[in-house]
Amino acid sequence: MTSSPTAMPQNPSARPSPGFAGNSSTEDLRTAIDASFGQTLEQLKGLVAIPGIAWPSFDREPLERSAEAVADLLRGVGLDNVQILACDKPDGTPGGPAVVARRPAADGRPTILLYAHHDVQPTGDTGLWETEPFTAVEKDGRLYGRGAADDKAGIMAHVAAYAAVSEVLGSALGLGVTFFFEGEEEAGSPTFRSFLEENRELLRADVIVVADSSNWKVGVPALTTSLRGLVDGTIEVQVLEHAVHSGMYGGPVLDAPTLLSRLIATLHDDGGNVAIKGLVAKDTAAVDLPEEDYRADASVLDGVRLAGSGSIASRLWTKPALSIIGFDAPSVDAASNTLLPRARAKFSLRLAPGQVPAEAMDAVRRHVEANAPFGARVTFTPGESGNPFLTDTSSPAASLAMWALGEAWGVPAVETGIGGSIPFIADLTELYPDVQILVTGVEDPDSRAHSANESLHLGDFRKAILAEALLLVRINEQGL
Template identity: 50%
Template structure:
């Protein structure tokens, strides 16, 4: 910012708009916009209309759009001064299923404020992921009113939680409306409460269902055991080959790379992961390498007879779902090919093997250098009272970021967010840290001001 007085003024303006933003967020959270639930498609539509109305109230030209049968998204635009850069602000209004209400300490779609170990939080599905992202964008618009320092386009997607299937078509259909010098994607998080971050890498994803069959039908385990392999034993043997003795992924040909030199203390790892006290970590390398820049593989589902009620028969077929996270620098195409090769080579006893790819998502690595990133780091440091942001990797996947990088290769893409390590996005008791949310709104406000000072790119 050009002066301390300017920073003080913007802080005061953010404080002034916070109560209204809190009310708007609570209203959005009460809309059950679960995109994975066909029965709530009407709620997803209602959510899009509510977002459109909020943006229109800030003087934006708005439209609800969809394509190829996809969920409704919202596009809004408000012009700034002539010659100023254009900033695209992204968030999504759909949310994850709330699952069992009994796991929640308060109703999942009724926003409830209460204490947490790190401070006051607002608990509800979507309170953080990602309706707070929408409202953070709204806050920056509201602070500036009709004196926007840059031109702003807001794009709020409606199917991020189900894989953004129609996003590439939406980006292509509305490319000119969405074109920007800087893209701010508010769907990630910060390193810790009180420590901001820019997300600069994310792992990709390959999910596959692997089935082995050893029999055409079940047979008596006493009469045929010892000669005929059962499918569950065969699948277990195959799954065991996917890691080496240290716990590293044993699939040849997958990429791995170094990570930032960031300390992740043991006590914090234990607390945030929920690991049982006696659990040993798997893999080699630093903690952040294992979490951010090396492949990881988990078994997330298993189709086999339940223990209770099982009979003395050899199981003819068994199936597992594999979730393979691929490192930045790798591709989903390579990972699929290497996974298939490994499974083909290691399936035992001539069992029939079937591999079905469920879905894939590309890894992302962002070159976070240049004027836009300088502006973001300065804005974050101001909003967090001198604490500079770290460049953070994320072990999870946000495949749509690769779509933005591909669609707008000249734009600087900043991946930010409202979450912290105890947000519990996707889980029960998802909660937004209220003091951190205020800092996020201030940081985005300062960012727009700093991008105006930097000016539009000239090349």
């Protein structure tokens, strides 16, 4: 995502409303959060110092230590029922350790599940970092370090909000609260589905808050209301039984890389729109992104024309996007004067909300088979798939979240989409079809999650804690 919306949608839920979470109680929560913010920040720094990476090639000990540290934080806010749980992967090796803690709901009260993840991405090239990746450093109102934003700040937002609500409400807190802090999200959540199935009742809730997204920009909060889905696969073109001398045989037949390139070129029209029939595409984004901001954030070179039609936000959030992310052919340094018999490419197709992944995969198959150049043999191999996600913005939870975000920031919240996917949300909606899912976050366009110099804006972090505290209070007071 990027900054500076060109239009702000009207947000009736941001208007003041009566009840406990009026001005006086908002200030009570704010006071409690401010009083403990120094401790919250030190606890976050402590989490950043633990290099818990769930990738199989990394030492598991820091990941286990990270789970223990998170469990201690939950015990520190008065939760007794804290567990560290894991499922085995299909190969028998253990999945990442998840931390689960519960405060049961009073009779007739709803339960809210607060999700984040404690594992982090590897650092990449440490030479690109301006600070030590696993030493949290405050600078110019931001906290730098791997996981400072993605997603250890999400954990601390949940913990600090709950602590403030517990302090302000005391025995009046009847809302059920379940904490679920995953330990393998950055490794693709390989045991997430089996973990849900094994712990289905333990994790059952009326509302799920996934704190793993971004705000619109510094100073403007957002509720992520759409995520694109995903299908991928490979396309192979074969023209010869074996390689032959390019001088002796070249001319009457075109080599496989050339024909594969011609096939790939049919996937987009001349304007850069995806040209595969049968895909869902909508120009319905509620806000738009200035072209200059997108170019800067995506590092687009001067002179490169942007692809597609419609608003830039819609091209990112509510329309399909197809990329070739791999290409098998001999490298330039190893090239010889031969006609190559076969070449293979891997595609990644992001799907608009409302698209059924299986139908999208079939659409790609039909397209490549119908556009086989010069009668070449085309083999299509489907890969992974994931469902898109669209929030019911009319739901009580979404309305309350928009109100709470606007109250905490002092400006109306916006509804945004994300061009990427969070595949495990599809598992949540499938296993809990009646749950209301809210995708929130503490990041901003300059957080650089997954990249060098990842950072968290501390002012917005404090507001994110307040927004979640307000949401908890309002659901506790009004129900759903």
